[in-house]
């Protein structure tokens with residue numbers, strides 16, 4: 001769905017279609033279901049969006065959500081009082097419908113990364129991204145990466161992208177990386193379980209390649225206020241070790257469901273205190289500890305990168321005191337007024353938020369998708 005109303009409308013439609021199989025109703029359109037009768041519903045992912053047919057007749061269509069990659073769809077949910085007899089997955093597309101880098105990327109010099117700084121920098125921002133997220137990266141480049149602190153190379157930002165399962169995506173990704181100069185390609189296949197390796201790569205890059213005072217990690221759907229985030233770190237004072245973000249204390253692993261964590265993966269009852277993944281900052285000594293432990297093959301890895309970070313900072317804290325700073329302005333669930341970081345922002349929202357920052361000088365949310 002393209003936006004919230006569209007989404008509501010189409011799911012309402014679908015619910016109505018399926019939900020009404022229970023009772024007899026009069027409708028003024030060709031109602032495709034009869035109680036107790038079998039039917040075949042076909043959901044196809046076409047050029048422009050999803051199309052729903054029942055028994056060969058077109059019922060409804062809705063467009064793809066902006067910035068949404070078809071590969072992100074990992075499940076199909078059905079609502080209502082129906083029995084599913086069989087599900088077939090057939091003729092899955094061999095080309096990605098939203099795979100159109102030339103449609104998203106704007107090959108203009110003004111969006112290229114500034115020249116690599118000679119000396120140390122104040123902060124390094126590592127942005128986790130997926131190979132086919134061309135639109136997301138472009139929106140970040142055109143919005144908060146235009147901040148004067150980044151333009152003047154006092155803050156450096158890079159995307160961290162692993163290899164995609166599809167060769168065509170990697171070819172385009174390499175071209176994109178060469179042109180914009182802001183992508184670090186980490187040499188393994190992208191998978192949820194290996195995301196934590198990108199975090200290690202961010203630490204390594206931030207201290208070994210860039211020599212930054214602070215290292216920040218975020219996602220490609222995180223809008224970052226670069227100056228406010230850096231200010232938060234600067235407030236702590238020189239020489240101190242720090243870990244700043246939206247902190248979770250006494251969280252426990254989920255032991256059932258889709259996101260469950262086995263006792264083998266995480267034997268303890270609790271997670272260590274950890275900052276939510278979409279936006280946190282550590283000092284360079286902590287990042288250096290992580291990179292060194294990794295190089296010496298001593299670093300313990302857990303699939304959730306934010307919990308891993310909490311664990312590593314905890315280890316570091318047992319030798320040198322770390323200032324843990326909780327601030328809910330590093331917003332995890334979306335956008336709040338006066339945010340430092342906002343999460344789940346679509347490419348359109350990114351551009352809108354940047355625009356609002358420029359015009360009003362105030363951090364304001366954008367509520368469209």
Ligand SMILES: *[C@@H]1O[C@H](CO)[C@@H](O)[C@H](O)[C@H]1NC(C)=O
Nearest residue numbers: 273314317318320321322324
């Ligand atoms: C960090 O270390 C200090 C001093 O040993 C300790 O009091 C504190 O509880 C530790 N913090 C965390 C979050 O582990």
